Amino acid sequence: xxxxxxxxxxxxxxxxxxxxxxxxxxxxxxxxxxxxxxxxxxxxxxxxxxxxxxxxxxxxxxxxxxxxxxxxxxxxxxxxxxxxxxxxxxxxxxxxxxxxxxxxxxxxxxxxxxxxxxxxxxxxxxxxxxxxxxxxxxxxxxxxxxxxx
Numbered sequence: 001x002x003x004x005x006x007x008x009x010x011x012x013x014x015x016x017x018x019x020x021x022x023x024x025x026x027x028x029x030x031x032x033x034x035x036x037x038x039x040x041x042x043x044x045x046x047x048x049x050x051x052x053x054x055x056x057x058x059x060x061x062x063x064x065x066x067x068x069x070x071x072x073x074x075x076x077x078x079x080x081x082x083x084x085x086x087x088x089x090x091x092x093x094x095x096x097x098x099x100x101x102x103x104x105x106x107x108x109x110x111x112x113x114x115x116x117x118x119x120x121x122x123x124x125x126x127x128x129x130x131x132x133x134x135x136x137x138x139x140x141x142x143x144x145x146x147x148x149x
Contacts, residue, residue, distance in 0.1 A: 025064030
């Protein structure tokens with residue numbers, strides 16, 4: 001549904017927010033390891049998130065990525081998705097046609113329109129704070145369990 005970059009961006013934002021709430025800045029290596037993403041790819045995603053004001057990057061000794069308490073409360077999931085993937089996921093055609101509308105619908109248009117609406121509602125209502133608090137409490141996870149471990 002989301003691009004791989006967007007998935008990593010959401011997970012990275014949650015990880016950074018979770019650590020920021022404890023006063024901890026995290027480095028690129030820690031972020032990449034936590035979200036299970038290649039470090040160079042993670043660095044590109046971090047650039048996008050920083051450029052869009054979702055996370056803050058501090059350079060030098062004691063530097064790293066962080067999100068202010070105020071930002072965590074106000075940042076919506078839609079901002080992360082828009083920064084990385086744009087609005088195609090909740091505005092575009094369900095089967096990828098360039099032109100799809102009420103007047104010229106694709107075969108899944110009417111059903112997908114409902115799904116897009118629900119997705120848009122979730123993205124606009126869900127804050128980074130909600131997602132991070134779920135991870136901090138142990139109700140949600142950023143990594144899959146490895147059953148073989």
